[in-house]
Every structure is written in structure tokens, then in C-alpha cells.
Amino acid sequence: MIMSDTTESFISREVIGSEIAPTAELDPGTTPPLIQTEDLSLFYGPDRALKNISLQINEKIVTAFIGPSGCGKSTLLRCFNRMNDLIDNVRIGGLVKIADQDIYSKDVDVIELRKRVGMVFQRSNPFPKSIYENIAYALRLHGSNKADIEDIVERSLRQAALWDEVKDRLQASALGLSGGQQQRLCIARAIAIKPEIILMDEPASALDPIATAKIEELILELKKDFSIVIVTHNMQQAARISDYTAFLYLGELIEYDETRKIFTNPAKKQTEDYVTGRFG
Ligand SMILES: Nc1ncnc2c1ncn2[C@@H]1O[C@H](COP(=O)(O)OP(=O)(O)O)[C@@H](O)[C@H]1O
Numbered sequence: 014m015i016m017s018d019t020t021e022s023f024i025s026r027e028v029i030g031s032e033i034a035p036t037a038e039l040d041p042g043t044t045p046p047l048i049q050t051e052d053l054s055l056f057y058g059p060d061r062a063l064k065n066i067s068l069q070i071n072e073k074i075v076t077a078f079i080g081p082s083g084c085g086k087s088t089l090l091r092c093f094n095r096m097n098d099l100i101d102n103v104r105i106g107g108l109v110k111i112a113d114q115d116i117y118s119k120d121v122d123v124i125e126l127r128k129r130v131g132m133v134f135q136r137s138n139p140f141p142k143s144i145y146e147n148i149a150y151a152l153r154l155h156g157s158n159k160a161d162i163e164d165i166v167e168r169s170l171r172q173a174a175l176w177d178e179v180k181d182r183l184q185a186s187a188l189g190l191s192g193g194q195q196q197r198l199c200i201a202r203a204i205a206i207k208p209e210i211i212l213m214d215e216p217a218s219a220l221d222p223i224a225t226a227k228i229e230e231l232i233l234e235l236k237k238d239f240s241i242v243i244v245t246h247n248m249q250q251a252a253r254i255s256d257y258t259a260f261l262y263l264g265e266l267i268e269y270d271e272t273r274k275i276f277t278n279p280a281k282k283q284t285e286d287y288v289t290g291r292f293g
């Protein structure tokens with residue numbers, strides 16, 4: 014296809030409308046680097062899911078991974094807290110560093126790593142326990158005392174924009190909450206242990222538009238305190254909430270840049286075709 018002059022305006026009008034990601038108070042280019050990968054490759058048995066990915070993710074911004082289903086977004090995300098370790102026959106090459114530490118080196122305590130790098134999944138997965146206990150459980154495991162736990166539960170629920178909806182029924186089952194509330198509870202649970210990084214794998218894809226909007230608002234709020242990496246197949250969502258966007262295709266990092274640039278003036282034709290909805 015020959016790129017016409019109208020392409021750029023087409024993209025901005027059709028894909029992101031007026032909702033382009035605000036990079037306002039925090040210039041993503043100036044926050045310090047936090048996650049770095051060098052030549053990262055990953056194989057499931059004989060199948061290569063990631064091909065020589067090198068990228069740097071900075072602190073206290075939202076970074077989105079986009080790309081068609083099966084391109085390796087979740088796999089890449091899981092490399093950052095070694096969740097892929099739990100899968101058989103996985104082989105990883107290259108380097109992943111978080112705050113300059115090689116997280117795959119032998120002396121890394123994976124439990125500690127996962128405290129620093131929390132994760133929220135597509136399907137909210139609260140424990141079949143009370144709302145309170147969903148958060149208190151992990152805190153108790155980590156040795157917090159009762160008074161601290163009460164404070165942290167409240168603080169986390171407030172921070173996850175859920176407190177007002179649940180403060181009168183903390184002892185009720187978490188499974189009685191709506192899907193969107195359950196997902197915010199999972200976010201509260203993740204932030205209770207004060208991670209530096211929160212990984213989110215399509216956290217709103219099972220939710221209705223109103224619940225999705227709440228999660229998006231929450232993410233913009235949370236980036237003041239946390240560094241967030243989010244996988245989404247929803248390009249409007251990436252455009253609305255992320256500062257940087259990485260486009261993956263067939264296990265390769267095709268393009269990685271400021272979200273604004275990816276959606277209005279991508280450097281690669283493949284990116285342009287994807288963000289304008291020509292494939293995927
Ligand atoms: N546990 C697994 N075992 C084997 N292959 C997997 C596993 N998880 C993902 N894959 C394969 O790795 C590739 C990338 O998958 P994934 O990271 O889930 O992509 P995405 O999140 O972009 O949809 C796909 O071809 C997928 O089938």
C-alpha cells in the first residue's frame with residue numbers, strides 16, 4: 014500500500030479520536046529506566062514465542078503491549094516476574110533486568126521478585142474468602158501484625174477505588190462482587206504488598222464498558238505510585254491510558270515508541286496497518 018497524506022488524519026480520527034493518551038505531568042522520556050530486556054528470546058518446547066526482544070521500560074508510566082492474538086504479549090509480560098518458570102519446557106535466552114538486577118540469575122529469590130512485580134490477570138481471581146481476607150491473607154503470610162493489616166486493607170481498597178463500595182461488607186464473600194469490583198479487588202490485593210511494578214494482562218477484557226472505564230481511570234491514578242505494564246487487545250484503551258506502546262507481531266518487537274507516535278505517525282508499515290485495523 015502507498016501511504017497517503019490522509020493516513021495520519023485517518024488514524025487519529027478513527028482510532029483514538031480526541032482521547033489520545035495524556036503524557037502531561039510526567040514526561041515518559043525523563044523517568045528512570047526500570048525494566049530492560051536484551052535479546053530476550055523464549056521457546057515453548059521447539060516453538061519460539063519471543064524473538065530477540067530488546068526494550069527499556071521506564072518508571073512510573075504506563076506501558077502497553079499491543080498486537081494480534083498469539084504474538085507473544087502475555088509471554089513477554091510473564092518474563093518480568095518469572096511466571097513462565099511455572100510452565101514446562103520453557104527455555105529463555107537473553108537478559109531481563111529490573112532496576113539493574115538480572116532477574117534470571119541464580120541468586121534471585123523468586124518470591125521476593127514477585128513481591129516487587131505484582132500481576133493482575135484477565136479473569137479476576139479472588140480467593141473464595143471474604144473481601145477483607147482476600148487482601149489480609151498475603152499480608153499475614155508476609156508477617157504483618159493485625160493493626161497494620163487493617164490499615165493496609167483499607168488503604169489498598171481506597172487506592173483501588175473500591176473502598177466506598179465495600180466498606181460496609183468487608184466480611185462478605187468476594188465472590189459476591191460484580192466482575193469489575195472483583196477485578197479492582199485483585200488490583201487492591203496486588204498493591205497491598207507495595208510492588209514497584211504491576212503487570213496487567215488484559216485486565217478489563219472481560220468487563221462491560223462502565224467497569225472498563227473505572228479500571229482505566231484507576232490505572233491512570235496508580236501510575237503516580239507504580240510502574241504499570243499492560244497487555245491489551247483494545248487499541249483505544251492503549252491510546253487512552255498508556256504513555257509508551259510496544260507493538261509485537263509473531264514474537265518480534267516491531268515498534269516501540271511514545272503512544273502518541275505509535276497511533277498517529279508510526280515508523281513501520283506493519284504498525285500502521287495494525288493500528289488502522291487492516292489486520293489482527
Ligand atoms: N503455556 C504455553 N505452552 C505452549 N505454547 C504457549 C504457551 N503459552 C503461549 N504459547 C504460545 O506462544 C505464542 C504466544 O502466546 P501469548 O504470549 O499467549 O500471546 P498473546 O498474549 O499475544 O496472545 C502463541 O503461539 C501461543 O500458542
Ligand SMILES: [Mg+2]
Binds near residue numbers: 086087088214244
Ligand atoms: Mg495474552
